[in-house]
Amino acid sequence: MVNSNKKRSVGQKQSMAGWAFLTPAVLLIGVMSFLPMIQALFLSFQTGIGNKMKWTGVTNYIRMFKDPVFMQALKNNFIYLVIQVPIMLILALILASLLNHKDLRFKGLFRTAIFLPCATSLVSYAVIFRSLFAVDGLVNNILIKLGFLNTGYNFLGHPDSARIVIILALIWRWTGYNMVFYLSGLQNIEYSVYEAAKIDGASPIQSFFRITVPLLRPTILLTAIMSTNGTLQLFDESVNLTNGGPANATITMSHYIYNVSFKYVPNFGYAASMSYLILFLVAFLAFVQLKVGDKRD
């Protein structure tokens, strides 16, 4: 009896130590993420400037669906999401499975080169791509020298080509990042599985689809959710590559929310309601991806 009491008190002591260990981090997340999230929810039902806020019901939410700029921003985020994320993830998967081959040389060199873009800041690479695709930029220079163009084409001045440049830049920056996740996922797969498949007559493409993809499913799911989340929150690229232009044709939701909050006459209530749409979309898409991706065969 005495013994079990003593045990319990040791256990309690440890449990208390555990709470002490995690309290600072948990408190910070509570005050810096969850509290402002709730405040933003209240804000989204208010209107006004500064401290003179008054309740307005759901007008902000109705307004955003009639706001052509926000609708364009929503559409842009989805264009980037639907085109860029699949291309990037598939490319990363192919690169990772190539670099996982045993009899390939210079693997470390290739891996470093392909991961290198991740070491550049978002502002930096946006500015580099903006300069490369400028009217007097290198891409136009090369196209003129090769005879495809007579004068420089304003890639960033036309909505479609500007969006394509943003998509190319995103693929450039993030493919290596996702590849590293796949490479470490592949390390958990025994290489002998591939050798056995080869002996059984499986082609490399067959073993890619029958072994690599199914066994990497948890990692693919993780990267898909992370990329979706990131794409719905794009900001730096929209600001520094195209500045949302021409005429808001490439603006993203976060960029527009920033403009509404800090660039134009501040309208925190309306901005908060738009941010809640992002929150809803992120949560909804993560839920769908978990439902689809977590199925067991």
Place this chain on the structure above:
Amino acid sequence: MTKGKKFFAYTFLIVVSFISVFPLYWMMVAATNRSVDVTRGTLMFGTALFDNANKLLGSQNVSTALINSFKYSTIMTLISLLICSIAGYGFEVFHDKAKDRVMSVILLAMMVPFAATMIPLYQMFSKARLLNSTLGFILPTISTPFLIMMFRQSARSFPSDIMEAARLDGLTEFQIFYRMFLPTMRSTYAAALTITFMNAWNSYLWPKVIMSDAKSITMPMLVANLTQGYVTDYGILMLAVLICTIPTVVIFFLLQKSFAEGITGAVK
């Protein structure tokens, strides 16, 4: 692999590697050339590096931005690693039902987009007079679910008999963490350091919101400001980009190996 397939694989990898590295090579080339030569499409290193440096340092307060970026990122990384590693360790080593439940709530914070918390945080920080301050820079992202999860995963491999032995020797729980766990988890700390420092150094939206004072700006903000002018001097602009990129590339090369190991731990 057959010879043909190998040839295809190498060609593909070389092309992708080239595309990955080329824009960074071009950035360095442009930083050493006059703007006119950059727009003419030169691909060779030039001799205008010092000219560009003089013009950049003359027109922009680079040293202030650099010092700020180093200060914010270093303080952020140190405190963040400490808070998150203690928490991750606590969640794993002392786990029970209540703590596991707290962890799953914490993970939900990963889903909260920054745009949704940015405005209330701005209001909160301007009331608390934290605008233009280091504390203001670090507070919102100093404790992240991602880092906590990473340290929680690595604590799983920490042998419990070492802990028992240490307890019998009379070490307190914090001493066990500090003297036993911390030194053995080097690669996790290295990966966490790389990720946190890079995120802090590269962050743009939050500093843009709270650093209105020219004395508080960061290096990415300085680069972004350079593009706002009517005419862009590519030589100067790319030199600024280069300066902004060097610290993260250096850290990346120094810690590349542990970074890959650390991520492996986080995915498992």
